[in-house]
Amino acid sequence: MTAINTDFGKDLSKYGAFDFNACYNCGTCTAVCTLSTEEDSFPREMQRFSVLGLEDDLKGSLKPWLCYYCGQCTTYCPQNANPGELMMSLRRWLISVYDWTGLSGLLYKSLPATTAGMILIAAVVLFYSFSVDFDLSRIMHTGHTFEIIAIVGVFSIILLPNLIRMWWFIILKPRIQVPVINYLKALWDLIVHMFTQKRALGCDDNELRWFEHFILVLGYLGLLFTTVFLNWFSSDSVFVIVMGYIVSIIVFTVTLIFVYDRIRKKDEISKYSQPSDWLFIIWLTAMGLSAFIVRLFIDTGLLENNKWLYLVHLIILAQWALIIVPFGKWTHFLYRSFAMYFHRVIS
Amino acid sequence: MKKKLGVYICHCGGNISDYIDVEKVRAAIENEEGVFLAKTTMFACSDATQKEMVQDIETNDLDGLVVASCSPKLHLITFRAVTERAQLNKYNYVHANIREQGSWAHSDDKEGATEKAVQLVKAAVAKVRLSKSLEPIKIPSKKAVVIIGAGIAGMRAAIELAHMGCPVTLIERDHFTGGRVAQWDILFTSDQTGREIVSRLYNEINNSKNITLLTGAEVISNKGSIGNFRLQVKIKPRYIKDHFDDDKLKKVIAVCPVEVPDEYNFNVTNRKAIYQNPGQYPKYPVIDIKNCTRCGECEKVCDNIDFSLKEEVIEVEAGSILVATGFDPYIPQDGEFGYNEIDNVITLPQFKRLIDLCHNDLLFNGKAIKSIAYIYCVGSRQSEGENKYCSRYCCTSAIHTSIQVKKNFKNVKNFHFTRGIRTYGKQELLYYESQKDGDIYLQSYEENPLMVSTENGKICVKINDILTGNREISVEPDLVVLVTGIVPRSDTSISQIFKLPGGRDRFFNEIHPKLRPVETVIDGITIAGTCQGPKNVTESLNSGLSAATKSFSLVNKGELELEPIIAEIDKNKCTWCGECEKACPFDAIRMVKQGDKDVAAINNSVCKGCGMCLPVCPVNAINLISYSDKEIESMIDSLAGKG
């Protein structure tokens, strides 16, 4: 027996969902969705669970991650109940559920909290720089060390426990019996989905989107690799330098396209933007662009007289690494890949 | 005996000809005695065929017409009109029903059906051979209409008739007008309140010269018929001499020691033995004599009270009667979804009164109500019970009420337990508004009804929600509202007095839902509003106004034409035994002197042509026109194939 919780809907609307209560359960959304299948029918079921506030069912569901937001459901919804945006909001909500720190939820729901966090990080970076008398090489060195620590730290302290929680919600809590071998067999899927978001191809008219994502992931991981492991800003290798340029250009061009789409609001996916969406794409653009300019300034010998430029880059980087990656939209990329992985493991 | 008959056999576009070989029928009867021409036609009722018939009758000087087609209920009048246009008396037309009682009834046996059709047409021919020209009996029709029931349909019809210049007597059994609508607060679609509408209508009625309003009045019998109904109306006194002002009323109510459940509020509150609710008209209190203890307290504070007033019976005459007696809200049985067994389970009408009475907070039995479960289709669409029908207004009414609740009171949650919402037409927008506003809708099927129970002192409503994959979902509401449907009035006195037939659903039956939706089989009586079937306010008004038009056309000309099919006495045979007088239910037979002999005589305008006097005559001196021994027996001859 399940009890209804009408307050859940109010909570969910803080994650961006709206008008989903208008649903009269005709099932059009499920029927027009190209990714929906007999085994996994959505989004109506998610819509229904959200209206009734069946949190436990939602927590253990992978369906929000199976959706790639082509927007057909929203376009054809006869009641304007916006199932596409509901699925997006559910993903945001799920991230806050998986996150043991509770910060995800706070940052999603509260723009002031997010702003405060951003300012705090900027302040710490500036304070540190001030404490070392704005010695560029020391700052750059610390910056590089910070990157390494941040990656390892964020992953082991926040993301890994969250992934374990996700596993618990999806497989352990509902007591789904899974042979261990499945975990191994499904590993390939994890990698494929992480890089390609292959399923998005099933969405109508979306081949360009899949390509954009693929290039962006390549660019992003490339930038991470070049800056952290090849130490791009300090490297003398022409190969590394050129590669850094290329990947950073990829990152900021692709993200600029995203920004443009969100401003234009033409497609369903980019019609409704939450602060977290804006933060993600703006910071990613800014990161690619600032890294690009920093290296350009290094190569043209201008950086010494424009230390502020690196500081800006470092602030963006720190904010990115400490807020957006562990708690923000970046995690979609991670959880979605793991969702596909768990989905494979279960089936 | 006629010699020039025309016979038409209709294909009915296949309805007949798919099963009956109409050509064969035609061939079989074309040589019958007296048949001058026999034709088949695709649609006998079509304009072209009708024109053809007129032409055939005129050019060939036919003296009788038979059409074999569908049931005479549909087209007898049509073809009688054809003969009239061809200057042939309409009683020289005989109808043969070869569709409902031919092709359709025997679609499993084409040969048998064809054979039967031949016999039926032969019988019709036999009858028309003997038919006589008849002239309708003209009777005066009193230009006045009686409307029974001063609910919204009756009141509105009265006003319209008054506008048309027709005197109306509006008879209301209750002491106040307005019926159910007077009890409702804000209504869909214009957001006016029921009381506003009723007060407006009441004022119009009050100011109209043409309308006589009788409240506390009950029709107890009827002595007349179409054109001249004579109703005996019993008027109960209010035991109040003159109108008095609000202050006095307050005083009197204050001193009255009696408290009884207030039916105006569907018993959610009590009232005194002297009462008048603020929204009720006429603004004229009444003493409920059944519950009054005659303690005399009221008389002490008010001199307008007069217990010596007596019931009176008056006679009202009218040419036509419009019945708009309304409905009863369904009262759930004890234990039906916890009704009368679990506290805080009430019906929708009760709830509507409750929210009207609550001002700042929604309280029931002193407790604040924050969540409400509405259970739909209570008393309607029953798979087990006798109310198979949908009550039509309740989905919209419940949703509209739930929206009002949310508007008027803060933080109330609505849960709707439905069997599929039926907000037809523009009402759909209310359903949308309610959902968008966060109301929760759940649905189950009749096979799997929901359960209302109490657990730890809280009400619990459980449903297997088909919208959530048949999962059992529960809500613990503060109040359960049973969305009860419309049932026919339990008081059947009107249907007994006028012999108004009901349908399977026990509501009054119209003659035909499409052709004649407000007329009844009783000539001169129209029906309007919810006594005919569930309706919302607008629909009741439409039917009330329609009925007003129909009743108006019956009395407007001051004269009516009646069927001349009445009993006929063969005065030579009659020996006056008085049996026929006893048998006649209409008082239409009297003894008269014929020379030196006593014989029976028929009062033509009263005789209804039932024929009850026929079989009781020991000397077979009575025949019914058009159903004489000759006619019936020659039909039997033809049907038996020995004509």
Added chain:
Amino acid sequence: MNRRSASILVFSTEKISDPAIDMAGLLKLHYPPTVYTISVPCSSGIKPRWILHAYNKGFDGVFIAADGSDCTFGESCTEKTGNIVSKTHEIMKEKKLDPARLRMAAICSVCSESFVKQIKSFNEYLLKTIKS
């Protein structure tokens, strides 16, 4: 004589039972095609001599589809129709006709199913007596 169905004359009433018989057709509830209907205003106006005439002319049975309590001409209809039937039964006995060849049932305006049921059972009875 080997007949599929008996010939039955039905007296129906214009406002009550005839509509029910019409509706039987509308609903395609089949009954033997040798059932013929003559409709009269009210079942209490049927003369016994008409019924007897039908037997004389070869009808196997006569069925009165009576108004019953729905009669628009008054409550006495049921009783009066009953009287006609018992009177006719007596004459039939005198004439050595099987009284069971006359049946009566109240058929309301929507009693199509009951009409068809009645007619079918009457038909079976009549077929049996014809054969024996």
Added chain:
Amino acid sequence: MAGKNKTTSFDALVIGGGIAGGEAALNIANNGYKVLIVEKDLSLGGKMILLSKVFPTLDCAACITTPKISEISRHHGITIFTGTEVQNIVKKAEKHFRVQIKKKPRYVIEEDCTACQLCEQACPVVVKDEYQYNLVGRKAAFIPFTIASPRAAAIDIENCTLCGACEKVCPTKCIDFTQEEEIINIDVQTVIAATGFSLFDPLRIPRYGYGKYRNVITSMEMERQLAPTRPYNTVLRPGDGKVPDRLAYVLCTGSRDFTTGNPICSQICCMYSIKQAQLLMGALPMADVTIYYINIRSFGKGFEEFYEQAKGMGVNFIKGKIGKITEKDNGNLFLRYEDINENKLKESEHDMVILSVGVLSNPDNALFFNGDKLWLDQLGYINQPEPLSSPAETTVKGVYVAGSAAGPMDIPDSILSAGAASAAAISYIIEAK
């Protein structure tokens, strides 16, 4: 008719000769007033006369409509203009409306035509027959349909090749190509708008494939296939003439749908679909009929019982709206939907699909009063300012609305509404100022 044409003043003008307009006209005329009916189409009877049978009584629609129509056309107090449009109405004063109407040429002298159909046989042209909803062809010289009233030929001048064949064979010489459009001014005391409704065009929902997949048809096309004067003499798929045996109804096509601009329920589709399903079970005893629905709205007198009867006959009812339709090579159709009861996405195969198209307002409603005071509601229906006390009233005193011009309505409701409109019109005429 020619004699009647000279009259330029009437007591009442009824716009629309469908069942509501006809009923209103009869009511008014029966009380001794002179009524003019202006009908845009070539025949009276509106949509109803084209139906097969009507729910829930299953009377044949023609059998109910034709007597009423012949009563109207024969009534001494009623004048009828078919093929005529109201162009403009101006209220000059109380009880005085000046109406301008445009009578389009029929190219046939109506009162001389005997409906012998010789011209129709002679005409060489074949075009789509709009009265059979394009399922079959008709000639350019044609009688609109068998039970049309007036039953007289007309020339479809847009498709006529002016070969003159019809004129040569006409025995009464009633074909007259010299006819021209007439503009007539008329004075009336009161106006009844009974302009009816229009049907939703399913081309506006491309994912259902109407127009592209030939075996996807509208409910009105099925109505014609089931009518006594049906075009194929049996029920056939328009794509290849196969007798269908798995039919599907798609309810709420263009109703209860904000994306098509029609958020309201059309009120009749559930019931007419159930009716057609019952008729199909009779016409094709081996066929399976499935109705895909959101909610079944069988709310009227006898409707719920009719719905139960359909279930009893074996009609399948599946809760779930069709999302999209795709076509197989053999012309069969795949329907994708969520079976709400089972909470599962499903696909089913049918060989014929009927889109139960919804009801929309008549776009002509806006035209008559050229920006005058006759208000329409947001959906284009004629606004009823007093739905709870005088439902027939409009925003112009003396103008009344009857039938589905005020909103979706079934036949009984239309007739009742026409009764209300005629009552209001009669008292408006009678009442002193």
Added chain:
Amino acid sequence: METEKGKTFKYLRERREVPEKAKENLKKYIRIKKMILDALQKKEMTITQLSQELGIPGHEVVFYLMTMLKYGLVKTGTVDDMDEYYTYKLAD
């Protein structure tokens, strides 16, 4: 001026162009009618068979054939064993 009765089409022909669409429409009907009649001359055929033989889409065959049925040029033959397709033949 009174135009001669029975020849009024000439009057209108002077005043009005016959639309191209109407002319083409007529040609198409005459062409398809001939094709169908010729084909049915040989043997009774179903709509699918006609469509294949003549290379005309099924729905057009349905339209024209049913129109010809309406005007009495062809009539319905028998239905196949599966109760699926009727054949059509020339009217006598």
